[in-house]
Amino acid sequence: MPQAAQVSAWFTPTALMTGALFVAACAYVSSVYLIGDSRRRGEPEMVRYFSRRAIISGVVTGAFASGNLILLHGSAPFVFHRLIGPALPLVALSIAAGLATLVLVALQRLMLV
């Protein structure tokens, strides 16, 4: 393959969406841990601060993950069909865990106010 085609593989919509998904997921995981740490340190202001960011980044992460799945359907059907085939239980676990974490963060935020 020519060099230009190789480099352009890093800038396809799927590649960019995967990168954005990773950044959003890191922010989400980190904000959830920071809620727990702030609570242990007895800083309700910081618990509120990171809860708000956890909910926002969680919703963004979910949106990017759904978008990525749609993009994979067109650009990498072999990955898409394995995700909805053999890997479906793991995908379902990931969606369920992501939603449960969002609900728990939202609930503890409500109880804090």
Added chain:
Amino acid sequence: MTASPESIAAGLALLATIAAYALFSGADFGGGIWDLLAGSSKRGAAPRAAIDASLTPVWEGNHVWIIFGLVLLWTAFPAACSRLRRCWRRSF
């Protein structure tokens, strides 16, 4: 093609390692993202102090998972590893 019990076990270990890397090192990177987005030095002082207090003891230690994952990859799946390395080198 059927996978040997050994390669299934190695594959599961690799899956667990990648999950640990995403969860622990991902949180390291995420701390940096929230530090970056915390705003002016006055407004962002409290969240930055919280991020520092949480991340300082564990910072970089979590990257042990990607090193372990790479070792697992080239030990258990050398053919796949060499294929990946060739693709990686040709991209630049």
